[in-house]
Structures are given as C-alpha cells and as structure tokens.
Amino acid sequence: MLLPDTTRAAVLHGPGDLRTEHIPLPPLGPGDVLVTVDAVGVCGSDMHYFADGRNGANTLRRPTVLGHEAAGTVAATGSGVALVTGTRVAVEPAVGCGACPTCRSGRYNLCPNGVCLGSPPTHGAFAESVVVPARAVHPLPDAVPLELGALIEPLAVAVWAVRRAEIGLGDRVLITGAGPIGLLVLQVARAAGAAEVIVTDVNDARLDRARAFGADVVLNTAGREDLGLDGVDRLVECSAHPVALWQGLRTLRPAGRATVVGQAGMSVDGLPLAHLQRWEIDLVTAFRYAHAFPTALAMAADGRVDLAGILTGRFPLDRAADALRAPQQDPSHLKVVVRPGD
Structure with missing residues (x-):
C-alpha cells in the first residue's frame, strides 16, 4: 500500500x-x-x-x-x-x-x-x-x-477531574462553570454517586443545559459576592475564573475538597490559605488525565453520559x-x- x-x-x-x-x-x-x-x-x-x-x-x-x-x-x-x-x-x-x-x-x-x-x-x-x-x-x-468519538477526550478530562475530586456516593458537589467540561463533570459526578449537584455560571443558557443534564440546583453568579451555600463536600472548579474558586472554597464543609480543573493563571493572588488551613480543606489540581479513556468510552457506550x-x-x-x-x-x-x- x-x-x-x-x-x-x-x-x-x-x-x-x-x-x-x-x-x-x-x-x-x-x-x-x-x-x-x-x-x-x-x-x-x-x-x-x-x-x-x-x-x-x-x-x-x-x-x-x-x-x-x-x-x-x-x-x-x-x-x-x-x-x-x-x-x-x-x-x-x-x-x-x-x-x-x-x-x-x-x-x-x-x-x-x-x-x-x-x-x-x-x-x-x-x-x-x-x-x-x-x-x-x-x-x-x-x-x-465516530463523530462523537472526538468528545471522548474532553470526557476523559471530566472522568479524571471526578477521580481527583474523590467524588463518591452521597456527596454534595458544586461545579463552577457550565461549559463543556463542567457539563461533562456534572454527568460523571452523577454516575459516581453524587447525591446533589449544584452548577454555577454567568450564562443562563448554559445553566439551562446544566439543568437538562441533571443539575439539582443552578445559580447565576453574575454580580454575586456570596453563593449562599454551605456544607458542600466537593468543589470542582471548571471556569478558570479565580473569583469562582474563592466563592466555591467558602461553601465547603470542614475537611472538604476543592479540585481546580479550569486552566489556572500563571499566578493567582487572594488564595484564602488561612481559611483552608483552619478547616483542613484539600486544594488539588487536575491536569489532563491518566488511564481515563477506557472509563470514558464505557460511559459513552452505555449512555451514562450524553455526548x-x-x-x-x-x-x-x-x-x-x-x-x-x-x-x-x-x-x-x-x-x-x-x-x-x-
């Protein structure tokens, strides 16, 4: 040939x-x-x-x-x-x-x-x-x-994010950002056993999509300083906006866990380190994925995720x-x- x-x-x-x-x-x-x-x-x-x-x-x-x-x-x-x-x-x-x-x-x-x-x-x-x-x-x-096979890669990002966030049965999860990754994280978190998923964004159309994909609560955060939430087990930050991360961190319960998925800036001022330390909140990051494609393929094949x-x-x-x-x-x-x- x-x-x-x-x-x-x-x-x-x-x-x-x-x-x-x-x-x-x-x-x-x-x-x-x-x-x-x-x-x-x-x-x-x-x-x-x-x-x-x-x-x-x-x-x-x-x-x-x-x-x-x-x-x-x-x-x-x-x-x-x-x-x-x-x-x-x-x-x-x-x-x-x-x-x-x-x-x-x-x-x-x-x-x-x-x-x-x-x-x-x-x-x-x-x-x-x-x-x-x-x-x-x-x-x-x-x-x-075949066309939807192109979305396996972003789905793998979501699978890895949920693994890094350690989302499990009964967790109350906050996802900041209702773009493609946030909406995929929402679906994977549901499949992982999250009991309640809250999604924030500044775009009502995207929040409507989040609701259609199974979000229990959606919040438009435009102009809001405080989300009015507490007792969240897991935060997954998908917006790449520092303010969204700061807001989300304040919603976490003691010993909660925050995972940064949206691309962070080179340096970010304002991290509430004393707050994280006082309540032993884990702040972790997620970069691409490792060994996540097989899970993403299985979830897409059996309909647990709507690509x-x-x-x-x-x-x-x-x-x-x-x-x-x-x-x-x-x-x-x-x-x-x-x-x-x-």
Missing part, C-alpha cells in the same frame, strides 16, 4: 492567521498508526492559541496544526501493531514518553518529556490524516458514533477559523467540531 506523505491541514501561523495547506506526514514507523480524521473538537486551548498565539506558558513558536480532541479510522499500521485497518478509534493526544519514572509510576499525564497533539510546536489533528503511536488510540465501541447533547456545531476544515471563533461569537455553543473530510 502506497502511503501518503502529505496531508491537508489547518496551520496556525500567528494570532488569527490560520491557513489550509499541505504539510508533510511523518513516515509510519514501528508501533505507529495512520488515522484518517473524521472529527476534531475545538478546545479552549485551541481558541487561546488562535486568538493570542499562546495558551498559558506555552507560545506559538512556529506554524503549528492545532487540535487534540480527535476521532477517526485506522488507515494503515506500522509493524508490531495488532489493530486492523478500518478500526474506528478515539485518539488520546498525550501518552507520555513511557520510559521516565513518572510514566512508569502510571502518571503519564505529568511526563516531563511528553508532548501533546496540537500543543505548539507539536502538530495536532486539524488535518485529514495524522500519524500517532498505536498506544494512543482506543477502539470505539459500536454504540459510539450528543454537548455537540452544537460542525465546520469543514476550510472553515476551521470559523470553528475557533464560534464559541466566542455565539455563547450558546458548547462543543463544536471540525470535520476534515467534509
């Missing part, structure tokens, strides 16, 4: 400068697979790179293909790969080097040597084809449509820039995908 050596891709050259062009494909090595991309979700990190040329501490150093929430079909395999061509897969974009002490301990999400698809300068999946390690792809259950309800827009590759602008221009959007084959 003659394999392609180039692919069409949406390449970011600078803030707002996204060009559809052909780029080289790396050769298919031992242990690799070539995936024909069906759908790629737009993440907040992609939007930051597109708007500002940076996401947190990482900056755009050379033209880069964005996109890390991908699903597609295996088109070819390298030597030593057991997968057969035609297998529908979700792509895990960051699997670590596999050899360092951190990876060998199981926490490959924290690999100091790892790279992630679509995180400059590593090319991502806004492309017709990608070459990735076979250990980075997960076969999709028959019950999960179709999160998907609100589709764009062809030539309109990838529109896809990256869409959630900002229309706040009713949750998750939009780029469909390279359309």
Whole structure:
C-alpha cells in the first residue's frame, strides 16, 4: 500500500492567521498508526492559541496544526501493531514518553518529556490524516458514533477531574462553570454517586443545559459576592475564573475538597490559605488525565453520559477559523467540531 506523505491541514501561523495547506506526514514507523480524521473538537486551548498565539506558558513558536480532541479510522499500521485497518478509534493526544519514572509510576499525564497533539510546536489533528503511536488510540465501541468519538477526550478530562475530586456516593458537589467540561463533570459526578449537584455560571443558557443534564440546583453568579451555600463536600472548579474558586472554597464543609480543573493563571493572588488551613480543606489540581479513556468510552457506550447533547456545531476544515471563533461569537455553543473530510 502506497502511503501518503502529505496531508491537508489547518496551520496556525500567528494570532488569527490560520491557513489550509499541505504539510508533510511523518513516515509510519514501528508501533505507529495512520488515522484518517473524521472529527476534531475545538478546545479552549485551541481558541487561546488562535486568538493570542499562546495558551498559558506555552507560545506559538512556529506554524503549528492545532487540535487534540480527535476521532477517526485506522488507515494503515506500522509493524508490531495488532489493530486492523478500518478500526474506528478515539485518539488520546498525550501518552507520555513511557520510559521516565513518572510514566512508569502510571502518571503519564505529568511526563516531563511528553508532548501533546496540537500543543505548539507539536502538530495536532486539524488535518485529514495524522500519524500517532498505536498506544494512543482506543477502539470505539459500536454504540459510539465516530463523530462523537472526538468528545471522548474532553470526557476523559471530566472522568479524571471526578477521580481527583474523590467524588463518591452521597456527596454534595458544586461545579463552577457550565461549559463543556463542567457539563461533562456534572454527568460523571452523577454516575459516581453524587447525591446533589449544584452548577454555577454567568450564562443562563448554559445553566439551562446544566439543568437538562441533571443539575439539582443552578445559580447565576453574575454580580454575586456570596453563593449562599454551605456544607458542600466537593468543589470542582471548571471556569478558570479565580473569583469562582474563592466563592466555591467558602461553601465547603470542614475537611472538604476543592479540585481546580479550569486552566489556572500563571499566578493567582487572594488564595484564602488561612481559611483552608483552619478547616483542613484539600486544594488539588487536575491536569489532563491518566488511564481515563477506557472509563470514558464505557460511559459513552452505555449512555451514562450524553455526548450528543454537548455537540452544537460542525465546520469543514476550510472553515476551521470559523470553528475557533464560534464559541466566542455565539455563547450558546458548547462543543463544536471540525470535520476534515467534509
């Protein structure tokens, strides 16, 4: 089989400068697979790179293909790969080097040597084809449509967040932020046994979605200094707004637990450390996920999580820039995908 050596891709050259062009494909090595991309979700990190040329501490150093929430079909395999061509897969974009002490301990999400698809300068999946390690792809259950396979990655984020939050049977949970991750965390928390889930945001449309996905209480926090809540067992912060975290921390019971999922700023002033210490409130963080894809796939397959309800827009590759602008221009959007084959 003659394999392609180039692919069409949406390449970011600078803030707002996204060009559809052909780029080289790396050769298919031992242990690799070539995936024909069906759908790629737009993440907040992609939007930051597109708007500002940076996401947190990482900056755009050379033209880069964005996109890390991908699903597609295996088109070819390298030597030593057991997968057969035609297998529908979700792509895990960051699997670590596999050899360092951190990876060998199981926490490959924290690999100091790892790279992630679509995180400059590593090319991502806004492309017709990608070459990735076979250990980075997960076969999709028959019950999960290929397009929705692109949402397995953000669902894995939610699964990991709930694990880090240690949400369990009977817990009262507060989720700050009703974007795609917050709404997925809501559903995973329910599946983990949360007895009550409260969701906050400043967007009524998103709060309506949260209610439809099973939130017991929704609160619009625009202009509010205090949430009027107490006795919360677990806080999961998904908004990336420090004020939301400060508000949420004050709702926790003694020995409660707060988990930061939304991307934090480089430094944040105002942390109520004395309050946390006095009540022994645990403050932890979540970064991507480790070993969360199998659980995410199972939850999507058996209907415990509604992925179709999160998907609100589709764009062809030539309109990838529109896809990256869409959630900002229309706040009713949750998750939009780029469909390279359309």
